[in-house]
Amino acid sequence: MTLRTRSRLGGISRLLAPLSARLRKHVFQCRFCDCSTTMAEEAKKLAAYAAVNNHIQHNHVVGVGSGSTIVYAVDRLAERVRQEKLNIVCIPTSFQARQLVLQNGLCLSDLDRYPELDVVIDGADEVDASLTLIKGGGGCLTQEKIVAGCAKQFIVIADYRKDSKMLGQQWKKGVPVEVIPMAHVPVSRAIVRRFGGEVVLRMAVSKAGPVVTDNSNFILDWKFECAQNWKEVNTAIKMIPGVVETGLFVDMAKRVYFGMQDGSVKTRDCPIH
Numbered sequence: 381m382t383l384r385t386r387s388r389l390g391g392i393s394r395l396l397a398p399l400s401a402r403l404r405k406h407v408f409q410c411r412f413c414d415c416s417t418t419m420a421e422e423a424k425k426l427a428a429y430a431a432v433n434n435h436i437q438h439n440h441v442v443g444v445g446s447g448s449t450i451v452y453a454v455d456r457l458a459e460r461v462r463q464e465k466l467n468i469v470c471i472p473t474s475f476q477a478r479q480l481v482l483q484n485g486l487c488l489s490d491l492d493r494y495p496e497l498d499v500v501i502d503g504a505d506e507v508d509a510s511l512t513l514i515k516g517g518g519g520c521l522t523q524e525k526i527v528a529g530c531a532k533q534f535i536v537i538a539d540y541r542k543d544s545k546m547l548g549q550q551w552k553k554g555v556p557v558e559v560i561p562m563a564h565v566p567v568s569r570a571i572v573r574r575f576g577g578e579v580v581l582r583m584a585v586s587k588a589g590p591v592v593t594d595n596s597n598f599i600l601d602w603k604f605e606c607a608q609n610w611k612e613v614n615t616a617i618k619m620i621p622g623v624v625e626t627g628l629f630v631d632m633a634k635r636v637y638f639g640m641q642d643g644s645v646k647t648r649d650c651p652i653h
């Protein structure tokens with residue numbers, strides 16, 4: 381390394397010195413590696429920690445969502461239970477959530493014993509301006525919606541990539557619809573006939589054939605063409621024989637926490653809750 385290069389590098393590191401560790405990490409990672417993944421993971425963690433810090437209290441019955449963002453929430457929940465000796469009961473929304481609860485040594489229960497929850501924390505694939513959500517990217521929508529429907533507060537955690545004015549802006553994989561296997565063709569045809577777009581049967585990655593949900597059903601992904609009245613669409617799709625549930629969560633979320641790229645957390649509240 382020449383003296384000139386060394387002095388240039390010294391100048392750069394002096395310039396960076398006042399920046400926070402997180403920002404410095406991003407500056408370097410943005411230039412030299414796959415920083416977008418690191419930033420998104422950091423953003424998920426920020427949102428998850430903020431939600432657990434703000435909404436979980438002693439003696440709460442807590443619904444545990446599914447996906448990659450919820451992993452950070454369960455980490456923080458377990459940390460708070462250990463540190464603050466909180467008495468918390470967890471209701472899972474999927475096989476994955478159940479495993480997370482058990483692996484973190486948290487108290488596992490179910491809706492038979494706790495049909496009313498204090499708070500449910502869950503991720504989302506996309507959130508629009510009025511807090512309508514698309515969920516089910518990981519195939520867990522039905523149990524998630526059941527558990528969220530039993531909660532006094534349904535809190536969503538997401539990174540900045542999920543934040544949209546209108547559904548479909550960010551999330552391009554469509555609305556997941558869980559169906560009884562024998563009905564997947566008629567349901568697909570009925571959705572396209574009524575609402576247009578395209579419906580695809582979700583295929584498994586490390587298994588031959590379709591994805592099979594925790595409830596032994598299939599998932600259709602409806603790639604819609606334009607913005608819709610999501611409340612009406614949700615009701616209409618649910619009326620098609622063979623449909624178990626849709627990944628449209630309308631008027632359910634009370635607050636969304638978005639972890640942002642700059643290390644902040646943005647919240648959006650539902651006007652009707």
Ligand SMILES: O=C[C@H](O)[C@H](O)[C@H](O)COP(=O)(O)O
Binds near residue numbers: 447449515520
């Ligand atoms: O089926 C999966 C769930 O609805 C997830 O909560 C959703 O897909 C968001 O997952 P992630 O936190 O991995 O983005």
